[in-house]
Amino acid sequence: MTDQTRWTHRPPGSNWGDFGADDQHGRINLITSDQVKRGVVEVREGLTFCLSLPLDYPGGNVLNPRRHPPVLRPTSRNGQPNMNYRLARDNAAHTDVICDDLVLMYLQYSTQWDSLAHVGQLFDVHGDGHPQAVYYNGYRADEDVLGPVDGSTSKAIALGIENMAERCVQGRALMIDLHHHYGATRRVVGYDDLMRVLEADDIAVETGDMVCLHTGFADALLAMGRQPDPHALEAIGAVLDGRDAKLLQWITDSGLSVLVADNYAVEAHPAGPCEGACATLPLHEHCLFRLGIHLGELWHLTPLARWLRLHARHRFLLTAPPLRLPGAVGSPVTPVGTV
16 A cells, blocks of 8 residues: 555555655666676676667568668758768868768667556556556556647656666676577577576576576577568567466566566567456566566677676676656667676
């Protein structure tokens, strides 16, 4: 129970209110200063890995028809494109040549973070038989997460990605190498499969750890050269089974702070069948809506995963703040893994 008015009934298995009645950070609250220091201890070689795809990947819009590649354009100066622009055209003594551009970008097109306003659910927050559209910690659609009011603008007043950016997202991370154990073909990974990998690689997930899942999907995208083959991609890489209750409970109990994968959606999409009313993206529901666990998608993990395995390691320092863009429900990210 909580004394604030957004909810009096929280979803079963959720942590709403545990970090405070007005919390907007979720489980990144677990990335404490001690967790940052644990990450720094993992830096032994001073080697850095860029964990982002080029942001014009995957190419086209076959992964999501509503998202398109970024478009770069020059800004305008004196009515002319501000690209290779001679700054003082009427003064031969001035030598400056200027370039300045802008980008039209779909924020979750490529390597990305989901904010806690990305996925909500219809849920009866007051136990009165009237479900409402709400997000993590009971923040409400049309009050805290605003849709277009003038045909073009939207804004997450609460739970926007800037809340994540303000926490810096730096600390200890670990790599779970599903690709090494299950290969490049599609496999829906449940709790038992995941436990076998953790046991084989002697991995223990501890409170506050940022967990990365390497499946090889992003490498396959790179090989397709911005011309992704949707049928081939459907058969590539491991995906988590969002309908596996034991797997979801492990996510709850593990204490992980964020969950990242190099694939699209982290979980199998579409998910398997369910009985009665249920989420179409059950792992998103569990992480974003119930627990406040940010999800990272389409990261480029293969070079780091290979290095870690070659050196019999799985932990590293991860630095991965999103754009500090107020009101956005997702963000591109250029994560850096340091070993």
